[in-house]
Amino acid sequence: MTLDVPTLIAATTLMFVLASFALTAHWLANLGTPGLRSAAAGVAAATVGSYLLIPGDGAPSALSIVTGELLILIGHTWVWLGIAAFWNSRSKVIVYVAAAIMAVAAGTLGSHVVEGGNAAVRGSMLSAYITVFSFCTVITLVRALGGRRAFYKGIVKRTSVGAAIAAAVFAAHGVFHLYRSYEWRQFQPDVNYFEGLPISVWTQVEAMIFVLLLALVVIIMTAERLQNELKIQAMMDPLTQALSRRAFMTVIKTVVARSRRLSEPVSLIMIDIDRFKRINLRYGHMVGDTVLSQFGERVMEGRRAQDVFCRFGGEEFVLLLPGTPEEGAQLVAERVRTSITGTPFVCGEKQASLTLSIGVMTARGDDLLSDGMLDSAYKALKQAQKKGTNFIVSVGAAPTAPPPAVE
DSSP, rough: OOHHHHHHHHHHHHHHHHHHHHHHHHHHHHSSSTTHHHHHHHHHHHHHHHHHHOOSSSSHHHHHHHHHHHHHHHHHHHHHHHHHHHHTTTOHHHHHHHHHHHHHHHHHHHHHHHHOOOOHHHHHHHHHHHHHHHHHHHHHHHHHHHHHHHHHHHTTSSSSHHHHHHHHHHHHHHHHHHHHHHTTTSSSSSTTTSSOOHHHHHHHHHHHHHHHHHHHHHHHHHEEEEEEHHHHHHHOOOOOOOOOOHOOOOOOHHHHHHHHHOOEEEEEEEEEEEHHHHHHHHHOHHHHHOOOOOOOHHHHHHHHHHHHHOSSSSEEEEEEEEOOEEEHHHHHHHHHHHHHHSHHHHHHHHEEEEOEEEEEEOOOGGGGGGGHHHHHHHHHHHHHOOEEEEEEEEEOOOOOOOOOOOO
């Protein structure tokens, strides 16, 4: 059997159909993941476009040609927007740019067909637009991951392998169509649209490889995303969104080592919610969980980016403050106490007021040892609890009495 362009177009369309089914099934299996629906719809649109370009008894009509080519471009647009949404970088600017490119493409390709232009020029125009969409997708991927350096680090650390493969696939797709755009301009106007020229053969082969790799790379990116989310969930407390104790022990060692090199102080605040079990007994565990969730939000409201919040135990929490001296730690402890005790927690029709016992310590130089810092903060916390409720005890400083009770 002769491998001509019409046969290759049919094979390409079949590959697009399979990729479309695969991406649709993948989207349905991961409905909560943004961008997958647009990617599946984009491949489906390109599938219909490829089908319209399959010749029957003769060459496709002018309407079929322009509709098919526009659907292929729409498919690239939706895939670009889908990838942007997947990486949380879809914006109005990207949507407007995509719409503007499509409007120009529809105008130029449509007018070219109406005016009876030759296939070579139209093929060059189509490839030029595909090149633009492909490079826009690459730029979106790189920017979504924080720029070139962050993109490279993600590859080295194997945290964004799927994004790297996707960028490589779209870059290769864009480079090929850039060459195709130039090469087709060399053809003569009287060349038949389905004459089976080598560039036409390679175009169909590249399309099959591209759509196959596209489906695979979307699945890889989703798998990586789910894996990262599982890692984050393992490191975070689901109620308060604070670090788990296990993750915190790794973080504090890193912070302490860095602070020793830079000769910076590190402060540690250990917090215990006074008599929290009474809330669970009085209102139930559902209300208790809601209070804990709101407690975490309040503590993190004024937190700096470098500060670390951890749920150390049931009602015990830790704030790690890199580069913070004693005075700063005292201010943070007072801010936390005021934020928590100043306003009752509202849970539906019920209200719950909390008080805190807080231990504060600051370490420098040779005293920067994670176990020793935690031990000192714990001892300060116990001293605060012995004095009653809502006290702050700082190592080497006088205890801070509680503020007036909330009426």
